[in-house]
Amino acid sequence: MTNKLWFQTGIGILLTMLIIFMFQEIREVFNPLVIVAKTIFLPLLLGGVLFYLTRPLMKSLESKKLPRWASLTTVLIILGLVFWLIYAIIGPVVNSQVSSLIHNTPQMVKESEKALDYVLNQKDRLPPVAVESLENATGRLNEFVMGFGTWLIGFIQGLIQGLFLIILVPFFLVYMLKDHEKFVPFVSGFFSGERKTWVKKTLHDLDVTLRSYIQGQLLVSFLVGVMLLIGYLIIRLDYALLLALFGMVTNVIPFLGPYIAVVPAILIALLQEPQMALYVAIIMLIAQQIESNFISPNVMGKALHIHPLTVITVILAAGNIAGIWGIILAIPTYAVIKTILSNLYQKRTEIRNAAAKEVD
Numbered sequence: 001m002t003n004k005l006w007f008q009t010g011i012g013i014l015l016t017m018l019i020i021f022m023f024q025e026i027r028e029v030f031n032p033l034v035i036v037a038k039t040i041f042l043p044l045l046l047g048g049v050l051f052y053l054t055r056p057l058m059k060s061l062e063s064k065k066l067p068r069w070a071s072l073t074t075v076l077i078i079l080g081l082v083f084w085l086i087y088a089i090i091g092p093v094v095n096s097q098v099s100s101l102i103h104n105t106p107q108m109v110k111e112s113e114k115a116l117d118y119v120l121n122q123k124d125r126l127p128p129v130a131v132e133s134l135e136n137a138t139g140r141l142n143e144f145v146m147g148f149g150t151w152l153i154g155f156i157q158g159l160i161q162g163l164f165l166i167i168l169v170p171f172f173l174v175y176m177l178k179d180h181e182k183f184v185p186f187v188s189g190f191f192s193g194e195r196k197t198w199v200k201k202t203l204h205d206l207d208v209t210l211r212s213y214i215q216g217q218l219l220v221s222f223l224v225g226v227m228l229l230i231g232y233l234i235i236r237l238d239y240a241l242l243l244a245l246f247g248m249v250t251n252v253i254p255f256l257g258p259y260i261a262v263v264p265a266i267l268i269a270l271l272q273e274p275q276m277a278l279y280v281a282i283i284m285l286i287a288q289q290i291e292s293n294f295i296s297p298n299v300m301g302k303a304l305h306i307h308p309l310t311v312i313t314v315i316l317a318a319g320n321i322a323g324i325w326g327i328i329l330a331i332p333t334y335a336v337i338k339t340i341l342s343n344l345y346q347k348r349t350e351i352r353n354a355a356a357k358e359v360d
Helices: 005-025 027-063 068-121 128-188 193-235 240-250 257-272 276-299 308-359
Strands: none
Touching (some): 027 193, 193 240, 193 257, 193 276, 193 308
16 A cells, blocks of 8 residues: 555655645744745745846857856946846836825825715615725725825835845856856756656756746846836826836736736826826736736747746635745746646656566
8 A cells, every 4th residue: 555656645744744734833943044044935936037147148148168167257347238228218207206106195095085975975866786885995995095195005015125135146146157068067956766767857957947937037027127118208197207116016927917016007097197007908908918918828829837826826826825936936846846746647657657667
């Protein structure tokens, strides 16, 4: 019975649950490690993203007989110039729009309250069921509007605090670009024979999975942000660049990203000019359709082989478990786990086939 897959899987699940339980019971002991992990998590994550974006350039430079140190230096210089250009071009505009939005938030709240009061004054003409639904909906909307300014200020403060952590990103990026080829031999060195071959193959597949997701998703998000910016500028929406950047960032969340991005855009459009909210919705719909039907299939392809229903389920579950970070990291984490399990299943199948041939 101990050789059965269901028994081994059950034992693995039980051991995992036991480890999690024990960790919860003695988590005070691990608090210093948790603090360190939280501190380096964001720089390590951003360093990994930049690594997958810059590695093709570094390989191209090395293929032209440039030594590793010269290729690495060239990549860092180019990366620094790109960030400087981005900051020089859009930095002043974003700063101006953020300052304007913060300054105008109290007035926007007052306008929203007036609109809500007008809607509530019409409730006498509606049936009781509609009045109750209207009160619930306006109550939620009022809470959102009242908290929007606080959320925005908190978001900006968190972003500024994050910038201090990002100083660690270049260090992670340099060592990843410099020593990434040593990782697979180091890990596979703990194994021998067929297991070593399997570990190398699995690590290679994981590298392909992460590269496909990161490079493809960032390119798709950038193109969506450009489309939103063009649309917002055409209809002359206030804070167009800021809202387009927000849409570009939220688009890293599959399926749910566009719906998250459209909420502040519609809110600002309603306060600017009510019919403009319809234009914003149309722009978002067009951008989403272009992205899902033309851009993503050609950029992302079938690299991850994940069904859309699975994507939605994983995102919702991860959001309930780990909040915003769970939503952002849900799909790549699921893709990594799926790649490992696929390789395990393939290895087990090969062992079974080999055993069956020996019996024959």
